Amino acid sequence: MSTPPPAPMSSVLKMPVESIRIYNTLSRTKEAFVPVEPGKVGIYLCGPTVYKEAHIGHMVGPVIFDTVARYLTYCGFEVKWVVNITDVDDKLIAQAEQRQIPMAQVATQMTADYCANLLEMGVDQITEMPRATENMNEIIEFIGQLIDREFAYSADGDVFFDVVRNSEYGKLTNRSPDDQQGEGGKAASKKRSPGDFALWKAARPGEPSWESPWGQGRPGWHIECSAMSRRFLGETFDIHGGGLDLTFPHHENEIAQSECCHGQPMAKYWMHNGLMRASTATGKVGGRSERETDADGDTAEASEETKISRSKGAGGLRTLLAEHGGELIRYFLLRTHYRSTIVFGPEGLEEAGTALDKFYTFFDRYTRVTGKSFYLTESDEEDRSVIQRRDAGELASDSEGLLSEVADLRQSFLTKMDDDFNTGGATSDLFLILNVLNRYVEQNRLEENKADPDHVAQFSRAVETFRELAALLGLFLKPQSRAGGGASEEVLDKVLQLMIQMRTDARANKDFATSDRIRDELAEVGVTLEDRKEGTVWRLG
Numbered sequence: 001m002s003t004p005p006p007a008p009m010s011s012v013l014k015m016p017v018e019s020i021r022i023y024n025t026l027s028r029t030k031e032a033f034v035p036v037e038p039g040k041v042g043i044y045l046c047g048p049t050v051y052k053e054a055h056i057g058h059m060v061g062p063v064i065f066d067t068v069a070r071y072l073t074y075c076g077f078e079v080k081w082v083v084n085i086t087d088v089d090d091k092l093i094a095q096a097e098q099r100q101i102p103m104a105q106v107a108t109q110m111t112a113d114y115c116a117n118l119l120e121m122g123v124d125q126i127t128e129m130p131r132a133t134e135n136m137n138e139i140i141e142f143i144g145q146l147i148d149r150e151f152a153y154s155a156d157g158d159v160f161f162d163v164v165r166n167s168e169y170g171k172l173t174n175r176s177p178d179d180q181q182g183e184g185g186k187a188a189s190k191k192r193s194p195g196d197f198a199l200w201k202a203a204r205p206g207e208p209s210w211e212s213p214w215g216q217g218r219p220g221w222h223i224e225c226s227a228m229s230r231r232f233l234g235e236t237f238d239i240h241g242g243g244l245d246l247t248f249p250h251h252e253n254e255i256a257q258s259e260c261c262h263g264q265p266m267a268k269y270w271m272h273n274g275l276m277r278a279s280t281a282t283g284k285v286g287g288r289s290e291r292e293t294d295a296d297g298d299t300a301e302a303s304e305e306t307k308i309s310r311s312k313g314a315g316g317l318r319t320l321l322a323e324h325g326g327e328l329i330r331y332f333l334l335r336t337h338y339r340s341t342i343v344f345g346p347e348g349l350e351e352a353g354t355a356l357d358k359f360y361t362f363f364d365r366y367t368r369v370t371g372k373s374f375y376l377t378e379s380d381e382e383d384r385s386v387i388q389r390r391d392a393g394e395l396a397s398d399s400e401g402l403l404s405e406v407a408d409l410r411q412s413f414l415t416k417m418d419d420d421f422n423t424g425g426a427t428s429d430l431f432l433i434l435n436v437l438n439r440y441v442e443q444n445r446l447e448e449n450k451a452d453p454d455h456v457a458q459f460s461r462a463v464e465t466f467r468e469l470a471a472l473l474g475l476f477l478k479p480q481s482r483a484g485g486g487a488s489e490e491v492l493d494k495v496l497q498l499m500i501q502m503r504t505d506a507r508a509n510k511d512f513a514t515s516d517r518i519r520d521e522l523a524e525v526g527v528t529l530e531d532r533k534e535g536t537v538w539r540l541g
């Protein structure tokens with residue numbers, strides 16, 4: 001990988017980098033955040049296996065890392081955030097068979113569902129969403145390098161990672177290779193030791209497959225993350241994220257693959273979010289939920305839907321979003337520290353709704369006082385850019401009264417975010433600021449006609465700070481109908497470009513059923529695709 005040129009001085013932050021601390025699963029301590037390359041941050045988050053519609057547990061990681069990306073950008077870093085899409089997997093193959101449609105069609109539909117949900121939740125900081133099937137060359141090359149370096153071996157069309165050759169195997173979770181036991185079966189007999197896991201699986205009849213030096217086949221799950229993170233972020237990058245349930249075996253196996261291949265750390269900081277538990281049942285509903293190790297030593301998603309359906313009120317993300325709107329769900333997820341278990345249930349949602357209503361009520365009040373909407377419009381772009389930089393948002397230090405009180409709370413908010421992205425603590429500070437603002441309006445009778453213009457000006461300045469901090473959590477960026485907000489143009493374009501790419505791929509593979517379906521389904525929601533010489537473009541209507 002070539003090293004990109006250093007960041008220009010203008011993007012190097014003023015604030016001391018040492019103020020941000022991250023809990024690193026690898027060291028089990030909070031560490032000062034020092035990026036691999038000054039001023040830049042590369043983040044990789046293990047994304048979904050797109051075989052079924054997303055549920056709320058799938059949104060935990062994206063919402064958290066979207067907030068992390070917003071915060072790091074605000075602190076002056078140039079952030080690149082990659083979320084992979086697993087679009088070839090046992091579960092996808094099984095779904096395709098069951099529904100009698102091509103696997104690519106299952107993947108396309110479920111990726112669209114996933115992306116639509118992300119938009120509803122205000123997750124729009126993702127830089128790249130690479131799909132496994134689009135990265136076969138990188139994956140095959142990676143496996144070849146592991147074989148060359150004698151960390152992997154081929155056996156009758158399959159390729160396995162040789163865990164015994166990796167003395168550091170299990171360092172993330174303090175486990176030994178023996179813990180990764182296959183369940184036996186055909187593939188198990190080809191392995192040198194039971195803990196070896198599949199990098200490449202020989203094609204079985206009727207399954208989608210790709211050509212490789214070891215014959216027709218498809219990649220294991222773990223290798224795609226090693227290959228795609230290297231392609232987009234380099235051999236060593238800053239932050240690797242995922243649900244706590246992915247630490248073993250998935251992340252251990254990613255580390256083994258990448259570090260044996262490159263002889264250097266895969267990621268500096270391993271961040272794991274806690275999972276979600278239903279308040280009415282003991283089953284968890286979160287993360288990429290439980291994975292089972294199959295006979296190939298690869299892993300597959302356990303039947304988490306069963307667990308969710310057992311717990312009342314969980315699942316049904318589409319329904320949840322329709323009922324509550326994306327902002328409420330996002331706020332609900334961010335109230336808890338990302339490393340804690342999120343208890344999901346109707347009570348929690350109701351509490352979140354009541355809290356949000358207090359904010360919305362205040363925004364109406366703001367309009368009565370200032371005659372302006374709380375929400376910035378396109379023409380307020382300048383105001384918006386001012387609050388997107390941490391050093392630009394400082395309140396004048398000689399200020400007294402309202403502004404000094406708000407400045408203290410701002411500092412408290414930032415200190416909490418610096419401390420391992422404590423969004424739960426930060427939302428509490430947002431509430432405290434809200435209380436201060438409400439009290440100021442009441443004490444100075446700002447809603448009355450003869451309000452002192454100086455007081456109104458002070459109040460407006462304080463609200464700017466409130467807006468600045470809320471934006472870091474991805475909250476209150478645009479008016480919400482309770483049934484969810486609309487996506488921004490830019491985000492819409494990102495998603496549609498993804499859909500166009502999928503349609504182009506489907507056509508290249510002569511899968512016209514899928515390509516037609518993408519076109520027709522987009523037409524149904526009012527998006528027209530036009531095939532032009534220079535490529536496909538989209539327009540509304």
Ligand SMILES: [Zn+2]
Nearest residue numbers: 046225250254
């Ligand atoms: Zn992964």
